[in-house]
Amino acid sequence: MLIEWDEKYDTGIKVIDSQHRRLFMLTNQLHESIMDGKSYDTLDKIFQNLIDYTIKHFSDEERLLLIYDYPQYKEHKKGHSDLTKEMRELFIQFKTGALPAASLKVKKFLLTWIIDHILNSDMRYTKYIDIDEIDSKFTDMLLDRII
Numbered sequence: 001m002l003i004e005w006d007e008k009y010d011t012g013i014k015v016i017d018s019q020h021r022r023l024f025m026l027t028n029q030l031h032e033s034i035m036d037g038k039s040y041d042t043l044d045k046i047f048q049n050l051i052d053y054t055i056k057h058f059s060d061e062e063r064l065l066l067i068y069d070y071p072q073y074k075e076h077k078k079g080h081s082d083l084t085k086e087m088r089e090l091f092i093q094f095k096t097g098a099l100p101a102a103s104l105k106v107k108k109f110l111l112t113w114i115i116d117h118i119l120n121s122d123m124r125y126t127k128y129i130d131i132d133e134i135d136s137k138f139t140d141m142l143l144d145r146i147i
């Protein structure tokens with residue numbers, strides 16, 4: 001396993017934590033498939049799943065931050081688009097054969113992106129969110145949409 005879930009990644013916001021756990025799972029799945037030398041088609045599908053789910057997560061997160069008038073909303077959104085761009089570029093390099101999936105660059109990205117996203121970016125907004133309210137009001141609605 002490349003990255004293991006730890007309670008230090010818990011934001012306390014149920015829907016966000018559940019999406020983060022899924023992102024850990026998808027990241028590990030991609031890494032394992034690369035290490036196992038899975039076929040191009042399999043890697044292509046898993047990589048695409050990771051990108052799709054990351055975009056979905058970022059858009060849900062941005063909705064929550066808007067609801068709570070997060071003061072650093074713009075910066076956070078910019079961080080999301082930079083990360084999505086980096087992920088897409090790696091994917092294109094992989095698809096065009098410019099970058100082997102088993103390269104150090106891919107491994108380093110997979111190892112750091114979600115941890116960096118949670119610890120250096122998401123933890124900053126947690127104090128602006130009313131956790132009890134968000135759980136009762138929005139979790140079911142968001143979970144319905146994501147699962």
Ligand SMILES: [Fe+2]
Nearest residue numbers: 061117118122
């Ligand atoms: Fe997040």
